[in-house]
Amino acid sequence: MRNLFALLAGALFGAGLFISGMTDTTKVQGWLDVFGAWDPTLAFVMGGAIIPMFFAWRLTERRKPVLGGDFPTPPEPKIGKNLIVGSVMFGIGWGMAGLCPGPSMASLSYGGIGGWVFFAAMVAGMILAVPVKKRVFATA
Amino acid sequence: MIEQDWIYGFVGGLLIGLGGAVYLLVNGRIMGASGILGGLIDGSGMRTFWERVSFIAGVVLMPVLLYPMFENVDTHATSNLLVLVIAGLFVGVGTRLANGCTSGHGVCGISRLSLRGISATVFYIMAGGLTIALLRHAWGLI
Numbered sequence: 001m002r003n004l005f006a007l008l009a010g011a012l013f014g015a016g017l018f019i020s021g022m023t024d025t026t027k028v029q030g031w032l033d034v035f036g037a038w039d040p041t042l043a044f045v046m047g048g049a050i051i052p053m054f055f056a057w058r059l060t061e062r063r064k065p066v067l068g069g070d071f072p073t074p075p076e077p078k079i080g081k082n083l084i085v086g087s088v089m090f091g092i093g094w095g096m097a098g099l100c101p102g103p104s105m106a107s108l109s110y111g112g113i114g115g116w117v118f119f120a121a122m123v124a125g126m127i128l129a130v131p132v133k134k135r136v137f138a139t140a
Numbered sequence: 141m142i143e144q145d146w147i148y149g150f151v152g153g154l155l156i157g158l159g160g161a162v163y164l165l166v167n168g169r170i171m172g173a174s175g176i177l178g179g180l181i182d183g184s185g186m187r188t189f190w191e192r193v194s195f196i197a198g199v200v201l202m203p204v205l206l207y208p209m210f211e212n213v214d215t216h217a218t219s220n221l222l223v224l225v226i227a228g229l230f231v232g233v234g235t236r237l238a239n240g241c242t243s244g245h246g247v248c249g250i251s252r253l254s255l256r257g258i259s260a261t262v263f264y265i266m267a268g269g270l271t272i273a274l275l276r277h278a279w280g281l282i
């Protein structure tokens with residue numbers, strides 16, 4: 001049952017990424033290109049996505065997930081080194097290629113060899129992140 | 141004037157948010173693409189292996205079904221493999237250090253009014269904007 005709804009959530013997410021144009025790197029890089037031909041599409045996508053999620057968070061109050069367990073507790077509102085350095089690094093890669101993890105997966109079927117190269121490098125980065133987190137950010 | 145791309149963007153955004161709402165309300169989990177994938181890659185999420193694999197299967201396969209219904213679908217990604225490798229490495233390390241990407245910190249974090257999610261989003265958008273400004277306009281590399 002959990003897997004079935006995970007598949008459904010993933011399908012909605014994948015459909016949304018595909019239809020919204022977020023798997024098109026020119027749209028993503030266009031959003032970041034404030035000094036060039038700026039493309040506001042990403043703001044509409046973000047706005048559209050935040051609406052159902054906002055109501056979903058409201059529905060989590062005083063309730064339990066339908067399939068049992070507990071809702072994720074809010075993390076400590078701490079802005080650590082990890083969050084800042086990680087987000088800046090992510091932003092650099094995102095700007096360079098115009099791809100982030102969701103769209104990278106959603107476009108694997110039609111993004112050609114380049115899409116798979118990016119995906120493989122991203123997976124390698126995720127493996128590399130384990131020792132980086134342990135050694136460089138041991139305190140955070 | 142509202143452009144057609146913005147309408148597709150908004151409708152697609154609603155679907156993304158709906159997916160996040162299902163994953164949260166039914167499964168009790170935050171829909172973050174980097175976290176769901178990363179937990180499989182570094183082994184930290186093996187306890188929920190099939191839930192993660194099912195989610196990713198949905199993300200990867202849904203566009204396969206939709207592809208024939210749309211015209212001129214293309215990622216328009218650079219053909220420069222070096223750029224793709226460096227970018228991928230940065231995205232992989234960065235999202236795992238920060239514990240989230242555009243879906244987890246962006247969509248799920250902002251809608252929760254989470255200070256961490258909003259801060260992360262500000263940082264990665266500023267870094268991305270600066271990267272484009274430098275690589276495209278200052279140095280003409282991409």
